[in-house]
Amino acid sequence: MTFRIFFYIFIFMCVCIHSNCIQLPEIFSYYNENDYEIRDSECDTALKEFADSSSDFTYCTVNYSHPIHLCELCVNSYMKVEKAHTNILTVEVNGTKCKDKLINMDRLEVIESIFSNVQDLWKRAFCQKCFDWTDGKPTLSNQTKTFITYFDSAKKCINDHIKDPTIRNNTDKICEDCMTEYVTLNSFYESLKGSSETVGICMDIVDSMNATRAIWSDVLNCCRLRRTPELIFLCCTGVITALPAIFYLLAKIYCENSSKPRLVEQNRFAETLRCQPSTSLSNGY
Structure with missing residues (x-):
């Protein structure tokens, strides 16, 4: 009997809910209008700027x-992220800091996390080293400007030769004509x-x-022009390095041979001649 009563009540409630005769409270609504009070405020503006x-x-x-x-x-985009993040940390609305609602309550x-990822990417690329910073404003450093000048010079030389139909396939000519620009660029980079x-x-x-070196070595194959001089240099270096070892080895062999006692073999015939006078004298007596 009890089961039937509950069953009928359940059926009644289902019918009423379907026909909107009963309005259930929104118990699954996590937020209400007061939770969005930061909208249309300075905090919401700071949040939008950061996003x-x-x-x-x-x-x-x-x-x-x-x-x-x-x-x-x-760099300008990065500075805007930093500025927007600073605003979230400092801006107050009615005595309440935006970070209390936007950061401290964000589990x-x-x-x-987003700001940390931005900073991490910027630091891993060592982007700070590209600039000189004055009052928080970046300008390209002298080292960066010098590198860009050398890089543009080498790139222009290579591109101009490649665009020239009379020498575009003559990589030896390109390497010879652009050797000065490339060596200058590479030497400056090594100093950095x-x-x-x-x-x-x-x-x-x-x-x-890295891109310039790849083009110079792999595409133009300019490094092969240095193989002959390098081979001669390596051979000369090897010979000069081996000379002391050869000298000490020969000296050791000579000393070992000179320290051995010399045995002089006597001729049997000479020994017989030395013995004959004494023999004749004894026969005379």
């Missing part, structure tokens, strides 16, 4: 990731490596140099 700037920076880095020019071309730490061994080099510079 837009981080999105722009992400697109910029992806767009200029190959070849890598993200440091030079995405997933979405904002801080020596002075920045512990702090790193801007990734824009590293990628540009």
Whole structure:
């Protein structure tokens, strides 16, 4: 009997809910209107600026990731992300800081995770090393400007020769004519490596140099022009290095031979002649 009563009640409730005769409270609604009080406020503006700037920076880095020019071309986007994040930390609305609602109550730490990823990418690329910073404003450093000048010069020389139909297939000519520009660029890059061994080099510079070396060695095959001089140099170096070893080896052999006692073999016939006078004298007596 009890089961039937509950069954009928259940059927009645289902029919009423379907016909909207009973309005159930929205018990599964996690938020109400008060939870969105930051909308149309300074906090919401700061949040939107952070979302837009981080999105722009992400697109910029992806767009200029190959070849890598993200440091030079995405620095403005990066600064906007930093500025928007600073606003979230500092802006207050009615005595309440935006970070208390946007960051401290965010268990997933979405904002801080995004900002951390932006900073991590910027640091791994050593983008700070591309610039001189004055009052928080970046300008290309003298080293970066010098590298760009040498790089553009080498690239222009190679491209101009490749575009010339009379010599585009003559890689030896290209290598000979552009050797000075390439050696200057490569030497300057090596000097940067020596002075920045512990702090790193801007990734824009590293990628540009690697691309130039790949074209110079693999595409134009210019390094083969250095094989003959290098072979002669290596042979001479090997001979000079081996001379002391040969000298000491010969000296050792000579000393060992000179230290052995010399045995002089006497001639039996000479010994017989020395013995004959004494024999004749004894026969005379």
